[in-house]
Amino acid sequence: xxxxxxxxxxxxxxxxxxxxxxxxxxxxxxxxxxxxxxxxxxxxxxxxxxxxxxxxxxxxxxxxxxxxxxxxxxxxxxxxxxxxxxxxxxxxxxxxxxxxxxxxxxxxxxxxxxxxxxxxxxxxxxxxxxxxxxxxxxxxxxxxxxxxxxxxxxxxxxxxxxxxxxxxxxxxxxxxxxxxxxxxxxxxxxxxxxxxxxxxxxxxxxxxxxxxxxxxxxxxxxxxxxxxxxxxxxxxxxxxxxxxxxxxxxxxxxxxxxxxxxxxxxxxxxxxxxxxxxxxxxxxxxxxxxxxxxxxxxxxxxxxxxxxxxxxxxxxxxxxxxxxxxxxxxxxxxxxxxxxxxxxxxxxxxxxxxxxxxxxxxxxxxxxxxxxxxxxxxxxxxxxxxxxxxxxxxxxxxxxxxxxxxxxxxxxxxxxxxxxxxxxxxxxxxxxxxxxxxxxxxxxxxxxxxxxxxxxxxxxxxxxxxxxxxxxxxxxxxxxxxxxxxxxxxxxxxxxxxxxxxxxxxxxxxxxxxxxxxxxxxxxxxxxxxxxxxxxxxxxxxxxxxxxxxxxxxxxxxxxxxxxxxxxxxx
Ligand code: SF4
Numbered sequence: 001x002x003x004x005x006x007x008x009x010x011x012x013x014x015x016x017x018x019x020x021x022x023x024x025x026x027x028x029x030x031x032x033x034x035x036x037x038x039x040x041x042x043x044x045x046x047x048x049x050x051x052x053x054x055x056x057x058x059x060x061x062x063x064x065x066x067x068x069x070x071x072x073x074x075x076x077x078x079x080x081x082x083x084x085x086x087x088x089x090x091x092x093x094x095x096x097x098x099x100x101x102x103x104x105x106x107x108x109x110x111x112x113x114x115x116x117x118x119x120x121x122x123x124x125x126x127x128x129x130x131x132x133x134x135x136x137x138x139x140x141x142x143x144x145x146x147x148x149x150x151x152x153x154x155x156x157x158x159x160x161x162x163x164x165x166x167x168x169x170x171x172x173x174x175x176x177x178x179x180x181x182x183x184x185x186x187x188x189x190x191x192x193x194x195x196x197x198x199x200x201x202x203x204x205x206x207x208x209x210x211x212x213x214x215x216x217x218x219x220x221x222x223x224x225x226x227x228x229x230x231x232x233x234x235x236x237x238x239x240x241x242x243x244x245x246x247x248x249x250x251x252x253x254x255x256x257x258x259x260x261x262x263x264x265x266x267x268x269x270x271x272x273x274x275x276x277x278x279x280x281x282x283x284x285x286x287x288x289x290x291x292x293x294x295x296x297x298x299x300x301x302x303x304x305x306x307x308x309x310x311x312x313x314x315x316x317x318x319x320x321x322x323x324x325x326x327x328x329x330x331x332x333x334x335x336x337x338x339x340x341x342x343x344x345x346x347x348x349x350x351x352x353x354x355x356x357x358x359x360x361x362x363x364x365x366x367x368x369x370x371x372x373x374x375x376x377x378x379x380x381x382x383x384x385x386x387x388x389x390x391x392x393x394x395x396x397x398x399x400x401x402x403x404x405x406x407x408x409x410x411x412x413x414x415x416x417x418x419x420x421x422x423x424x425x426x427x428x429x430x431x432x433x434x435x436x437x438x439x440x441x442x443x444x445x446x447x448x449x450x451x452x453x454x455x456x457x458x459x460x461x462x463x464x465x466x467x468x469x470x471x472x473x474x475x476x477x478x479x480x481x482x483x484x485x486x487x488x489x490x491x492x493x494x495x496x497x498x499x500x501x502x503x504x505x506x507x508x509x510x511x512x513x514x515x516x517x518x519x520x521x522x523x524x525x526x527x528x529x530x531x532x533x534x535x536x537x538x539x540x541x542x543x544x545x546x547x548x549x550x551x552x553x554x555x556x557x558x559x560x561x562x563x564x565x566x567x568x569x570x571x
Contacts, residue, residue, distance in 0.1 A: 020069045024062040028070060031055050031063075042071050043357075045339035049082050050290075050320055058089040058097045084341040084498075085322030086136075087290050099129065101167070104136035104149040105158065109252040109442070109474050110400035111138070112488050114145040122160055131167065137325060137492055138252035139291045142400035142474070143407045152293045174294045178263045183305040186266040192309065194376045195270050198277045205235065205278045208376060215380035216393050217372070221246055221328070221365025222440070222469040224458040227372075230362065231279050233352045237360030240282040243314075244356055245272060246333055247288045247295070247366045250325040251441035252492060253472030256396040257366040259408040261295050264370075265302040271369035274376065276314050279362050284314050285337050289321045296320060325496035329538050330363045331355075332498065343498045344538035365470075367396060389414040389455040395468075397456070399425055401475035402432040414455035417447075421475060432477035436555070440469030442489040443543035446482050446550040465550055467543075483558040486547035487515045493544040504541025507532040511548060519560035522552060 004012075031051050032040070040048070045067075052063050059082050068078040082090050091097050103123060107116035120135040127133060141147035144156025150166050153173035165171035186192070197203045213228035234241055249257045261268060276284055288296055299318055306313065324342045326332045331345035334356050355361025371394075375383050386394045391414025400406045404426035411424055417437050421427060428434055434449040439456055445466030447454070454461060461467050476485060494508035507528050514525055529545030536542045551559060 018061075018065050018075060020065045021062050024060075024066040025069070028052070028063055028066040032070075040070050041339075042073065043337065043339040045071065045073075045078065045081055046085075046322055046336060047320065049088055050322065053088055056097075057100050058091045060091050060097075061093060064090065081339065081341055085324050087323035099132045101130070101151050102132045102134065102149075103127070103151075103163065103167075104134050104139065106137070106139045106141070106145070106147045107135040108138045108488060108492055109438075109472075109485075110142040110145040110406070111147055112485070113401055113474075113476070113480055116146040116158075119146055119148075119158060119160065123163060126160055126164075127167075137496065138250065138254075140249060140255040140258050140289065142253055142255055142398065142472075145400060145406075149291060152290075154291070154294065176262075176294070177259075180262060180298055180302075181264050181266065183266055183302070183309075186264070186270075190377070191266055191373070192270050194373050195273050195277065198274050203376070205280075208274070208278050209235075211376055211380050212372070215375045215383040217368065217375060217383060218393075218458060219365055220367040220371075220396070220470070221249075222251065227364070227368050230352065230364075231275065234360050234362040235279045237353055239280060240359055241280055242356040242359045242361040243272070243276055243279070243281040243284040244330070244334060244337060244351075244361055244363045245284065245286045245366060245369065246328065246330065246363060247286060247292070248321050248328045248333060249366070249470065250289060250328045250496075251443065251470050251472055252489070253400055253438060253441040253474045254398050254470045255400075256398045256408045256471070258292055258295055259398070260367065260370050260396070261292075261299065265299055266305075267373060268366055268370045269302060269306060271372035272364075273313065274372050275362060275364065275369060281314050281362060284316045285356065286316065286318045287321060287327070287333050287337060288318065290323050324498075325492075326498045326538070326540055329540065332538070333363070334361065341498070343500050344540075346537060386412045387414050388412045388419070389416070391455055391457040391460070395457070395471050397424075397471045397473050399473045399475065401437075401473075402429045402434075402477040402480070403427070403475050404429050413457045414460070416454060417452040417456060417473065417475075420456070420473065421452075425475075428475070428477065432479060434475065435478045435480060436476040436482045436485075438472070438474040438476075438485070438547070440467050441472035441474070442492055443467075443539065443546055444469045444472070445546040446476075446486060446554065448482075448554045451554075465546060465553060467546075481558060482551050482555040483515075486551045487512065489547045490515055490544065493540060497540060497544075501535070501537045501541065503532045503535040504537070504544065507536075507541065508544050511545065515548060520552070522559070525552070 064078050065075050068075040082088050089098050105116055105120040120133055124133045139147055141156050146158045148155045148158040209228045209231050217227040218224040247257050327336045327342035329344045332342040336342040351361045351363055384392050393413040395413045397409045399409055403421055409424040436446055436448050438446050456468055490512040494512045497504045497508050499505040511528050532541050532545050
């Protein structure tokens with residue numbers, strides 16, 4: 001009978017597979033504080049990964065193994081989450097850790113027009129290996145393109161000189177865009193009065209929902225679902241009910257939520273708490289994109305102020321995304337909030353019935369809630385009385401690109417692009433003439449200047465192969481190319497696809513490759529687009545072909561031309 005040698009004895013002394021090192025266990029305990037293993041919560045996995053990433057600048061697999069042990073998860077489960085998000089860097093044994101400083105230079109949308117890609121390359125050459133320079137997707141600062149994140153802190157109007165100064169410490173970050181309104185000032189202006197009336201029963205739930213319905217307020221994250229109907233649907237579900245607030249605005253060109261949050265956080269918080277009170281919410285989760293570090297601090301402060309405002313508020317958790325565009329999709333956000341990869345769920349069931357932790361969940365975009373206090377205080381007509389060209393309500397357009405005054409423009413629903421640029425943006429930038437525009441970010445398509453008189457609103461642009469989505473308007477001039485913009489957007493979708501379904505995972509990558517050819521293979525691209533639209537699970541894959549289809553439809557002269565003409569046909 002064979003006997004065990006020393007090697008065998010060492011092997012069977014432990015379970016097979018990677019073991020947790022004592023040093024890693026100790027380091028993790030120090031990083032996560034005095035929490036006992038039993039008090040760690042599985043759904044907060046992403047938060048714990050952030051703690052390690054912030055402390056070490058990356059995620060060593062030894063610490064991931066220790067985290068898996070502490071959470072009683074398999075190491076594979078922790079690894080699959082850690083490796084899903086762009087802002088988390090898993091480093092294997094023996095692999096070099098990334099440099100201590102990561103610089104993300106936005107090279108999408110308005111930042112692409114402003115030379116973000118070339119700036120990233122220049123910085124790589126100038127800074128050498130001590131700083132990791134990445135060309136990144138939109139970081140939500142399109143009004144001051146090109147923008148960059150330096151170790152997580154935002155810098156607008158980025159140049160290599162300004163970035164050099166920030167790295168050297170002579171340009172303090174963050175550069176604040178605005179001073180947020182304090183709780184005292186918000187209250188002085190009548191803030192939290194509507195919430196008090198709801199909580200005291202002076203405003204009934206049914207009457208409040210009816211006012212919202214009369215106002216015509218719709219979900220302003222992109223889908224446009226009527227807000228009042230959503231409240232009613234979740235309220236009819238059994239308790240406990242959850243709420244998830246989506247501030248993961250990752251659609252290239254969108255920065256309105258950040259804009260309002262930086263200026264008036266309590267208006268949003270009051271809207272959120274009114275919704276919670278009317279619908280009967282037990283726990284609220286706020287999912288904020290990782291690119292908004294300053295907003296995270298600001299919101300944390302505002303939430304701390306709230307604690308003294310009233311008793312018996314619902315529990316509120318502020319959560320941090322980790323760089324994944326797809327988590328703007330509501331079911332992907334819910335997966336992420338549960339500590340998993342942000343992969344969209346198949347529906348039905350819908351999140352109103354089966355959402356966060358399997359409970360009925362009210363999911364709202366930041367801006368939808370932002371308007372709730374004013375609508376209820378001033379009456380539904382205050383919102384509904386606005387509008388142009390047969391449309392009703394107000395829209396916050398994030399305008400970027402070749403206009404004189406980019407920024408968030410609160411304008412009547414149905415306003416045309418030409419009116420928006422002329423009346424709200426000071427006209428086109430000097431030396432630029434309108435050529436094309438994206439009415440709804442990366443996924444909303446591209447329209448030519450000849451269609452600049454269409455009303456911009458939900459359900460208005462579908463006949464033209466476009467949609468308004470989150471109202472992220474990127475303006476192109478005759479110095480720009482619609483084809484190049486569409487290619488940039490397809491590369492973006494290919495990088496952001498969660499990979500769950502083949503038409504999206506493979507289709508975006510294949511389309512991006514085909515779109516680099518001097519002459520586009522139109523039949524093949526159309527076939528591919530059809531397959532992506534028909535067979536993708538979520539809106540990312542379904543809408544990804546929109547920019548390319550618009551180029552085929554409206555800018556055929558750019559497709560296949562050696563030297564693309566800047567003339568549009570207006571078809
Ligand atoms: Fe993921 Fe794309 Fe499929 Fe959406 S369409 S689930 S992003 S692979």
